Amino acid sequence: MESSSQSSIHYAYCFEAKSVQSYLFAGSKLRHLVSASELLERLTDSILDTVTSAFSDSLKICEPAHYKGANNTAVFARRSAGAFYLVSPNRDSLTRLRLQVNLLVEDYLPGLSWVDDVSSQPEPTPYQAVKACLQTLNQQANINYPNLPVAPPIISLCERTSEPALAESNNSDNLDASLFIKEYLQKNNRESFFNRLADVNTDDSLHTKLKWPLDLENDFPSWDKNYIAIIHIDGNGLGQLLMSLQEAVKQNEQEYLSLYPEFSAKLKQATEASVKQAINTLYKDSHFYGARPIVVGGDDITFMVRAPEALYFTDAFINAFEVNTELLIAELRNNLPTSVASALPVCLSACAGIAFCNISAPFSRVYERAEELCDLAKKYVKSQALNSDIGEVASSIAFEQLNETPVNEYQAGEMGKYQCAQGGYLSLEVYHTGRLNRGQLPSLQGLIGLGSVVKQNKLRGKLKDYFDKRKNTPKIAEDFADKLAYKHPNIIADINCALDELYQGKTTTDKTHLFTIQKQGNLHSPLADLIELINMGAI
Incomplete structure (x- = not known):
């Protein structure tokens, strides 16, 4: 057994997953994404606990304070x-632990x-x-290592990933190593992570009936539109906050283990609490979840939500996130020292990208667009120097319907499909x-209130006619708006x-020439x- 004497030297073993989105969306089926x-x-969590427990004699895990x-x-x-x-003074044990972790990741998370x-x-x-x-x-981040197993010249391939097939599913689909593990996990119905986010109702008789959907066609509650939304939300201000923590650590490096782990744990708690509050807001009286968590970690989340609840879920989460991070x-x-604490933001805001799509759309491409829309929202609020009086960046949302225009036909933020014939934009x-x-x-x-007025007065058809005229022949559109104002x-x-x-x-401008505002010169x-x-039933 190693000596338990005190040491003034330290080594670190650092592990970071990369290309996480590629791993999550490989296979393009909801059940594979869930697994x-x-x-x-x-x-x-549990995998890391398993491997570290095997080294309990030479690497006894302590709480940071101890x-x-x-x-x-x-x-x-x-x-x-x-x-x-x-972190540990025992480099030999960390090296042996690294080898064991590598083997377990290869076994449990191939791909x-x-x-x-x-x-x-x-x-x-x-x-x-x-x-x-x-x-x-x-330095390692840009090195690409070969995926194992490597395909020999003649072998069956998984149709969904083009990787070597190791088995067949119940539907006779070829499965590669990654999809085989995901199928196994799904069959055994092991969802400890998602169930942790399912704190929706204290009524046990109701709670037992609630479940996260696993199949888009069957488990997602049906409605008259077949649209879902991939929502990607990313916090604002975390970089500034981490820089403040780093400044505090530079002043006293002994504070590192008391500041960083605690902050990381509490940020995770704040994010998960915000998810629970948003879910509770939407589904507290329901017997189903019209949503599916994909990633919940740090200051960002990715969710799949039915189109009718997408805007409301996003709004509820962001409001809860601002409150929880303020606390x-x-x-x-x-x-923190006063000099560092004074630089902290009041709270963390967040920007969201919502990509609406048909249930048959490829998840990976829709997710990419949701990320682009989130980046668009971030860039826009920062470029406008919003909230300069208090130094905060506001929360914002950008969204788009994807199935009408092929994904990747244009970049997020390019307004070509919304441009009018004689200038101006309809978004x-x-x-x-x-x-x-x-x-x-x-x-x-x-915007939601405006949608309610249109729906209550059954103006959708008239609005669509006006939209077509406005886009192509603005003068006719103005005449149309004048007639609508005169009659109604x-x-x-x-x-x-x-x-x-x-x-x-x-x-x-004249609001009877409907819904127009001056923005950035247009x-x-x-x-x-x-x-x-x-059209999607989203408002």
């Missing part, structure tokens, strides 16, 4: 979905790419050990949500009230956004 998410969550650098001890500096950093390493030189503090190891990982940051501020692109000052952003709640003044009054909320009363209207959402 991949569950396996990725287990990687740094780690004193004894030779037979170790501590996690980070442990989150897809990544972990383990997943990762980088990992053990720092080669002793460092005086855990912070320096992790920093040195991460520098090596950055987290207030607590963190009390543990507002990005909408505000959350509690922070929205600056000049149009309001998501205003009460409806136009309701529309104008909704527009006041949508635009914060800042319209710059005339913009939410017509295309409104029609798409109504």
